[in-house]
Amino acid sequence: MKTSVRAQLSQGLNLTPQLLQSIRLLQLTAPQLEQELRQALDRNPLLEHDEDDEAGETGIEAQAAELDTAALEAAAFDELPDPAFTSGTGAGIGGDDDGMARIAAGSSTDPRVRLLQELAMEWDGGDLLLAQWWLDHCDDRGYLEQPVDRLARDGAEALAVDPAALLHVRQRLLAGPWPGMAAADAGECLRAQLARLPLTGDPDPAGRLLADRILAGHLDLLAAHDHAALAQALGADPADIARACGLILALRPQPVEDAPDAPDGVVIPDVVVRHLDGGWRVALNTRGAPRVRVSAHCEAALGGGSGHAALRGLLEEARWLVRGIAMRDDTLLRTAKVLVERQAGFLARGDEALVPLTLREVADEIGMHESTVSRITTGKYIQTPRGTFELKRLFAVRLEGAEVSGAAVKAMVKRLIDDEPSHAPLADDTIAALLARRGIRIARRTVAKYRDQLNIGPARSRRRPAQPLRATA
Incomplete structure (x- = not known):
């Protein structure tokens, strides 16, 4: 047996414990953050309640100093490659060395997000990207919105891959942890x-x-x-x-599984939106979660490197926690402001005004990575005059060939059916023709799909006899 020495160049990604903590704080929901802070107050004597903030809603200005310091130390956080966030591995990075894989991702009300998080434990980044293509073209039940061959052709062109590779990934989805996902029918x-x-x-x-x-x-x-x-x-x-x-x-009528930790009726909003002075005001909701800060007198006593090593360690831990919370709040607030600005029409007029919006567009707006936006919006809720719902709802997929979102078109279909005469309900092709007059060209089967998702029967089942006119004296 002959031994030899070979030089090999690989790219590695090292995440410090402080950076891992900052990433984990991003995805904590409001109840989880409250529990985390209360445990930190009990564990670290150098942390104390910030009694100065009692308004319940706050911006990010009070934490500017901590944020500026932490921004340089955690600059690499937003430069991580996308596969490191989605699959836990990347080129030249071993799965055992990746700290991202050890961070729980949380649950979302979006089934596509939940399934991708589950697949990321076993699939590589390339296959996850192809799987995301299929999931992005599935409806709320998990069925494909367009024919398989057409999606495979369009996906191969958009992703620069072989159509056979896309079709292979679809077969893996069909036989995956949610059997039947991305089925044609x-x-x-x-x-x-x-x-x-x-x-x-x-x-x-x-x-x-x-x-x-x-x-x-x-x-x-x-x-x-x-x-x-x-x-x-x-x-x-x-x-x-x-x-x-x-x-x-005995089988499931649709492949999409319910969220394992869906809210049980009590939701604590992370962001509050109000319409004041002709505009939308966005603020973080800090009611319930304690505001924490580093004890000033303890920090002064340990300044200059004096004091016991254990106490200095607790001081650094307290500083990083405060900075991590500041980074989380800043990212959440900036993301929410962009979402509210882009979806102001939805907040004012409802689902029909929901415009197409993607993670990439928001990420480009705030100068961060798509993965950061995904983490900060997963499991976070926004309170608006239209109700409280997950931030993910403000993202919408563009309807192919149109400048509107599929959610907006679904709302239009519902309104047309709600306003139809009971004795002459609108057929699916009639609804498609009415939408075409507004510049929204969709097939009759797409109308039928949206109608099924709304649990509305076909025209013949909605027909009611006309009410006879009453004779007047």
Whole structure:
């Protein structure tokens, strides 16, 4: 065996404990931040309550000194490459050395964000990017909004990859932790879930095969619960058909899973928005979470490097916590201001005025990375005159071929249906034609998709007999 020496150049990413703490503070929700600060006050005697701030809502000016100092020390935070945030690994960076992978990502009400966070534990950054393409073109249920071939062609052009690679990633999504995700239709979704059922101990393998045949070509008969027609079409016994249909009905009607930690009715907003003097005022909500600062007399006593090493360590820990909170508040406030500015129409007029807005656009506006914006908006809530909701709701995907968002078009469809005559409901193609007059050209099937998401039936089920006119004396 011959030994040799070889030089190899690789890129590494080292995150200090202070920087890891700053990143973790970014993603803490309001209740988590309150718990973190109360534990810090109990643990570190050099921290104390900041009694000067009792207004409950504050800007960032009071923390400018800490923020300026921390900005230089944590400058590398916002220069991290995107794969380090999404997958925990990057070029030349080993998974064991990556501190980002050890930071919990929190949960979002956006299913795409939750699934990407789950996939990031096992998938590499390249496949995650392709998966994000498919998820960005899924509706709220997890079904693709456009034909598979068209999305594969458009994605290959947009991402400069082979269409076969995109299609391979879609198959991984179909068979992934949320079986059926990015399915073209309900049949493909249910077949993916059926394939994920455990084979060991299956008492009825023939029933599974029969269920797969039903999903492959007879969804219409399944939806009509016509077991006799299914038995005739498949040449099977009616009792076997009934068992196979029972197996299908036990599957999930859609692949999207509910948020594991969805709010249980009590939400503490992180940001408060009010309309004052003709404009929108954005402020951080600090009610509940204690304001902390470094004890002035303790800091003076330990100044110049004097004092016990343990006390100096506690002092540095206290300083970094205060600076990290200042950085978090500054990032949250600046992000919220951009969101409110861009979506002022939504705050004033509702969902129909929700304009397309992406993480990249907000990140460019505040001079930070998309990953930073994603972390600071995940799990954070904003209180507005229109209610309290997650900051993520202010992002909207642009409808292909139009200058409006899909959420806005869905709201328009709902308004048209709400205003329709009860005796002459609008058909899907009529709604599409009405939207086309406003410059929004969408297919009839897109209208049907939005209508299904709104749990609104087709025109024939909404028809009501006209009320007879009453004769006047």
